[in-house]
Amino acid sequence: MSTPNETKPAGHDVGHDTHEDVSKHVKLYLTVGGTLLLCTGLTVALSFVNFNEWFGQGRNWNIIIAMILATFKAGLVAAIFMHLLHEKWTIYRFLLLTVFFVAGLFALSVLAFSDHIHQ
């Protein structure tokens, strides 16, 4: 199988992202990848620290801290890798609905354990 010519094939435009735009982004993608790896290491390291000894036993602080880090990482993937930072309104509309319904799903699980007599 022959490899097609490296140069731009004739007859087609590069699209709305120009060559320069994309090459600028490459560095950003690498930075985001590095940040994600660092955050993974941080998540693992922090999970072995007993935060409840520091902040009190009222809540499971380790879960809260790990979820904040995971949400930050997921946000980076969505915003940069999935280009959600610069997307069309059509897609934001789909996602707003999805967020609403998925929040409802979680609310159902939490509501299942709510008890207005035994607080």
Added chain:
Amino acid sequence: MEIPYTITARPDTGLWNAKVGIWLFLASEVMLFGGLFSGYVFLRLGADSGYWPHGLLNVPVGTMNTAILISSSVTVVFAWAALKMRQFTRYRIYMALTIFCGILFLIVKLAYEWPQKFDHFGVYIKPSALEKYEPYLGNQHLAQEGLPPRYEISGHLHEEEKDSYRIAVDAVNADPDNRDNDRPHFWYRQPTEKIAIVDKEDVEHASMFVPRHSSYFAIYFTITGLHGLHVLAGVLVFIYYMLPVSTRLYRENPEHLANRVEVAGLFWHFVDLVWIFVFPIFYLL
């Protein structure tokens, strides 16, 4: 039949069609995994104290797999960027790296992590017999420390006799009063040589570390299994993008191939995003 709007934007949505399609699909995927994560919350909140296990999974291996998946997210976006810049050879290199990472992830998960669990055995002791097995459970020590009790003796099933199990117990059960065992460890520890004999009449529930072992493993295998299927699907699509049919598409219409790669990339990033939550909730918390 010519498929419309593969590279040009449809006037009403402002997007090429596949982009709309993949985001609708991803929205349904969010609901699918959202339902399962919600199930996880339900099971965990409903678990009695001491019945939600901690530290059963291999953290270094899980961390490595997380790094593999994150790296593949970078390589797939590089593959797309290379196509946009019309660098076909670089595109193929990055795509091959992505496929390699995906396969490596699956091998680690299916050929190493899962079988290691299937080989592990645990018995939950009846509440009435807990005192008898105190040397393996250390519940007096845990009560003093204000920690949840232990109900399970786990390790390698050495031998199953008519009335009892002989178990080469895990480090936690071998030395249950040691404060070092109160919290999970980073490195995975193999079962010890110490043998515990557990009478079957004292056992509430015995099983290998398979889905029926506990709510924890049931939801663990469900979510990681479904996630693994997604990784497999992504790898198959990426392999298609390496076949001659995709090379031909590049020659005829490179932007069309770039958009296909972008759409599959969006799916792949979503699979990575799901794993970002799967890893801490099962391995670390």
